[in-house]
Amino acid sequence: MVKAVCVNGLKRPAEGAGGRQAARKRRRAAGGGREPGPEEKSSCLSAALFGEDCEISRDQLYELLKFAALGKCHSAAQPSWCRIYRQSHLAGVVVIVLPEMSQLHFYQFYLQFRHLRKVFRHRFTLTPSANFLASLYGEGANPKPQNTAQGLTSTSSKSSDLKCDPIFQKYGGKKRGLTSYILTSEELNKYDYPIKGSTRWKGYVCTGCDKQRTDSSPLFGLDCEMCLTAKGNEVTYVSLVDARGQCLLNELVKPQSEVVNYRTSFSGITEEMLLPVKTSLSDIQTRLKKILPRDAVLVGHSLNNDLQALEVAELNLEMLLKAENLAEVSKKKDALQPQGCRVQQQLNEPPRLSKPCFLLSASFLECLQVTGQNPLLLGRQELDSSGLCQSNLSTSNKQILQKALEDVPLSTFSIIQFSLGPENISSRLLAELCEKVGSKLTDMLTIYAGPFEENFRLKSVKKKFGKCGPIQCLTVVTETYQPYVCIQYEVLEAAQLAVESLNGAEVAGSCIKVQRPVTAAMLDCDVLIKELELDVENEGVIYVAGLKQSVTEKDLQEEFSQLKDLEMLFLPKDLQSAKHRNCCFLKFQKSQSAVDALEVINGWTLKGSKLRSRNALASGHLWRWIRQMNHSNGKQRGNIFYKKMQQLPDSEQDLKKKVKKLDNHIQKLYRSLQNNTLCVVLFPGVNSTYGSQSGLGLMGIKGDRGRSAC
Known part of the structure; x- marks a missing residue:
């Protein structure tokens, strides 16, 4: 089983003045609000999400929201997978739900989700469910929106459980004054x-x-x-x-x-x-x-x-x-x-x-109300049918945003639901997105090297390029005047490292060129790579390749323990053979420490093998998702449905504009929040006839200055 290993007992050097100034600029740009003063106590979030430990269950998510909203005083324990420091100082909890969207949507429109990917410090994978809101809140929620001539309207019918509830039988479903109880x-x-x-x-x-x-x-x-x-x-x-x-x-x-x-x-x-x-x-x-x-x-x-x-x-x-x-x-x-x-x-x-x-939905919401915290629910769907919560229904994202800007400051727990609309989240569109993302992912993992001499040794090419990272497949291209080699890697960092370090190098007796496929989808590849490097999730994380199979996890911990500020180590392993993939990821507590480590590790020799490293491109949850997508691409492309796909009603450019506008709505809402507000954005995931797609969660506390503040 693959694990992220914490490296303890390492000295943390003081951050320089330049680093602090840069950090302050990043926070101002991200949050848009004032920065807490030195005398002001603030909440902060620490989540050890690294490697393949980034998959979070619905129960764990509920565990986080319950503790954030109720605290220890209501029997809510600290989440088992992360930690909220100074929970009592939280100004509120805001959950933004993007129904029927998944990791697939986030990375297909990665460049359009500019605000989301730059603000939230922590991401995790969610397993999709048939009824996301019901699974999030427990059995109490039973959303059943209805269509009428005027559009969507809310129903106030009680669930069968509530009808049998002796509390409702005695007191009824209407709000009553305290003295009634x-x-x-x-x-x-x-x-x-x-x-x-x-x-x-x-x-x-x-x-x-x-x-x-x-x-x-x-x-x-x-x-x-x-x-x-x-x-x-x-x-x-x-x-x-x-x-x-x-x-x-x-x-x-x-x-x-x-x-x-x-x-x-x-x-x-x-x-x-x-x-x-x-x-x-x-x-x-x-x-x-x-x-x-x-x-x-x-x-x-x-x-x-x-x-x-x-x-x-x-x-x-x-x-x-x-x-x-x-x-x-x-x-x-x-x-x-x-x-x-x-x-x-x-x-x-x-x-x-x-x-x-863990209290179920009704108990959770009742606790909020009794303690004076009135939950706010806004969206196109009816989010709650228990009658316990304020539930509002709107017909457009703009209306939802306007209502949220007015009401969120008055509530300590809010759920805001934005949607691209049913015409943009259909199974048909999902299939096309899956094909496009899979195709682009394959192209980003693929490089072409050559030309080589006719009698070159493929084994020499494999050995040379294998030092950049794990290779999934390697084939010889013979349609050209001189042979080329097509190399498909398992991780993005390996392909990028090969392009950067082996282009113009002498391999198998030939001076070769190394390049990615030239396709329409790859024209913005350099822009995407740069944005991935600057992603907040990849701050302080580096990729190391060139590990021999004889190197163990213990060897790596001992070897890298001398690096300053090293926090965690992730050694990917094959699920079947349990052998590592000749590469690892190192996470540092400070970005500058990662920069310093890059200079040290490049050229470092471990057990006779020269190591190579670069900045990480894929965070832990993305690394796992890439492997799953890469594994399923062949099956998807063999489906006749994709070959006969017709043009969708909305062009892809129009869809990109809608996603960009959605990102702007979330940005406006986020900027309106008080400092110390926990904000969680959820792509619930998708279950359809064309397969399921994992969900994605992004979270952070506004004004959180990172680990040092905890």
């Missing part, structure tokens, strides 16, 4: 909540929350973990957050009596964790009284048990907020914990032995 005195008695003045709760501390509750009363999420002691259930952990998700209390508590059972499998609390703890229950009670205002409303799951353990009374301020009823619904959901869903499930919980819980 607060427990009555009868319900407090029924569920054994501690009440002031009752002899049963004698000795309990009163909160002092005696003010009348209104629909604007402040919400606070409370959660406790208990262990079993000689006294009974005693608190070992307390967490309190406000409606914005800000953590107000996050403390381990020392039990008064001897612990009989820590209940680690449920609470995550261990004996070692409590050894240094000195905070007592009375300390927690005092802090709660100071924090909670007189009209506070608590939200949680099984609050009666938590407050009994806290020995806190006067519970007319409590509300279940669907906790008891959601427990019934959640039993049907494998993704939820057995106790059921609550608004903040295990708030700010300590590490657990069990797998992290």
